[in-house]
Amino acid sequence: MADYAVRRIDDMEGAYGGAFKRARAELGVSSFGMQVLDLPPGLEQYPEHDHSEDRQEEVYVALRGYGEIEIAGERHRLDPDTMVRVGPGVSRKIWPGPEGMRLLALGGCPGQLYEAPEITQLGAPDPLAQQQS
8 A cells, every 4th residue: 555645735624714734634744744824915923933942943935925934033035936944943933925825834853753733633623713712
């Protein structure tokens, strides 16, 4: 039996009102994190964060649309022709452009086994839905 998975992004289970696609779990990936984010135009609520605690580095690739990524206070264009890596202890924040942006986020912890956060598991509760209850 061949070991592979094929899924359409728009058919993947989502969280945060469907904006956070659980791509890692949908494809059965266990060695690194992988999510697809559909960010609407003008979104300012994407959280500024770093991964000092879990030591995860991330790579971002815009699949559709464009915007900017703010890294340690400096903004850089993020479009389908640009890939960005951010180390664990460095702050980052995504700013989608006027058309919005579909973003692929890949993550892993150098030298460690990857442990998937609960939010990325299929069937996990949607934090946005829980906040609205």
